[in-house]
Amino acid sequence: MKLLVVSTPLGPLGSGLGGGVEITLNSLVAGLLDRGHSITVLAAEGSSLGPSCQRAELWLRSGRPQLSSQHADREADVVMPADGLLPQFWRAVLEQASSGRFEAVVNLAYDWLPFWLTPTLALPVFHLVSMGSVNAAMDGVIAQVAAWDQRRLAFHTATQAADFDLPGPPVVVGNGFDLDAYGLCLEPDALLGWVGRVAPEKGLEDAAAAAMQLGRRLAVWGLVEDRAYAAAVEASVPAGTLDWRGFLATDQLQAELGRCQALLNTPKWNEAYGNVVVEAMACGVPVVAYRRGGPGELVQPGLNGWLVEPDDTTALAEAVCRVDGIDRRRCRAWVEQEASRAVFAERLEGWIERGLQICR
Known part of the structure; x- marks a missing residue:
C-alpha cells in the first residue's frame, strides 16, 4: 500500500x-x-x-x-x-x-x-x-x-x-514498540519511577504521595507542561522525594527507567493506552497502576504489575511492596507477545x- x-x-x-x-x-x-x-x-x-x-x-x-x-x-x-x-x-x-x-x-x-x-x-x-x-x-x-x-x-x-x-x-x-531499543534490566536500584507529561491530568501528585509514604525517591521523566503544577507537587512532599530528570529520547529513557524497582502510573483521566506502562515492562520493570483507562487492560496483576483502585495512594504504596514477587523476565515476555x-x-x-x- x-x-x-x-x-x-x-x-x-x-x-x-x-x-x-x-x-x-x-x-x-x-x-x-x-x-x-x-x-x-x-x-x-x-x-x-x-x-x-x-x-x-x-x-x-x-x-x-x-x-x-x-x-x-x-x-x-x-x-x-x-x-x-x-x-x-x-x-x-x-x-x-x-x-x-x-x-x-x-x-x-x-x-x-x-x-x-x-x-x-x-x-x-x-x-x-x-x-x-x-x-x-x-x-x-x-x-x-x-x-x-x-x-x-x-x-x-x-x-x-x-x-x-x-x-x-x-x-x-x-x-x-521497537523492542531492540529497550534493554532488560534484572538488577534494579531502590528507585521508583514515573513517566509522562507533567500536567494535572497525569496525577503526579499521587505518585509523589505514595513515594513519600514509603520514604522512597521518585524519578520523574517527562516534559513539564505546567510549571505551577510541578512546583505545587514538589512542595507537597519532603525535599529530595522527587528527582526531576526531564524529557529524554527513548535510548536514554530506557537506560534510566530500567533501573527502577517499579513504575507508578497514576492518571486522573482515562488514558487511551499507556505507552509508558509498556516501555517500563519492556525493560523488565513491573508497573503499579490505577485500574483506570488503557493501563487497566495492560497490567496483568501478578504477572507484570499490580492494579489498585483509582486515587487510592495508600493502596498504591502497599502494592509497591509486592513488586519484588514479580519476575521481571515475564514483564518483558508480555510485551514481546502483545506489543x-x-x-x-x-x-x-x-x-x-x-x-x-x-x-x-
Whole structure:
C-alpha cells in the first residue's frame, strides 16, 4: 500500500509536544515499512523521524500549533488558528485526493477537522483514535464517522473505545514498540519511577504521595507542561522525594527507567493506552497502576504489575511492596507477545486492507 500518515499538529515530531502519538507514529511507520508498504509522513516543520523510519518520505508544513482537545473544556467550541498547522495538513491532503499517489490516509491527530472531512474525501481516511472522550464536539464527530463507516476507526484499547458511541464492536490494534531499543534490566536500584507529561491530568501528585509514604525517591521523566503544577507537587512532599530528570529520547529513557524497582502510573483521566506502562515492562520493570483507562487492560496483576483502585495512594504504596514477587523476565515476555512493533504493524495492515477492500 501507498499510505500518507498525518501526524499531530501539536508540534514537531521529536519535541515531545505530541506525547504518546510520537511513539505511535514512529512505530507505525517503521512497522509498515518492514512489511513492504510505501509511507509518506506529513508533519510539522522541525520534525524528525526515528532511525528505523528513514525510508519514509517526510513532508513538512509550517503553522501555529493546534490547541489540544485534552486541555479544552468539555463543552468548548472547536477552535482552529487560521494560520495553524491543522488546516495546513489537511489542505495538503486535499491536494492529494485525486492525484493517485496514495491509496489511503492514516490520521493520528485527535482533532475535529479530519474526522469531519472523512465522508467527503475521495481518498479514504483511516483514523487511529489517540484519546478517550474529553470533549463533546470530538465525541460527536467520532460518532458521526462511526455511523457512516466504523471501519475507518481503530482504537488502542477496548476501554478507550467504550468512551464513544459506536454501532458495532471496535477495531482494537493496541500499540507497538521497537523492542531492540529497550534493554532488560534484572538488577534494579531502590528507585521508583514515573513517566509522562507533567500536567494535572497525569496525577503526579499521587505518585509523589505514595513515594513519600514509603520514604522512597521518585524519578520523574517527562516534559513539564505546567510549571505551577510541578512546583505545587514538589512542595507537597519532603525535599529530595522527587528527582526531576526531564524529557529524554527513548535510548536514554530506557537506560534510566530500567533501573527502577517499579513504575507508578497514576492518571486522573482515562488514558487511551499507556505507552509508558509498556516501555517500563519492556525493560523488565513491573508497573503499579490505577485500574483506570488503557493501563487497566495492560497490567496483568501478578504477572507484570499490580492494579489498585483509582486515587487510592495508600493502596498504591502497599502494592509497591509486592513488586519484588514479580519476575521481571515475564514483564518483558508480555510485551514481546502483545506489543512488539511487528505485532502492531500486522494489526494495522489488516485493519487498513479490510477497509480498502470495501472502499474499492
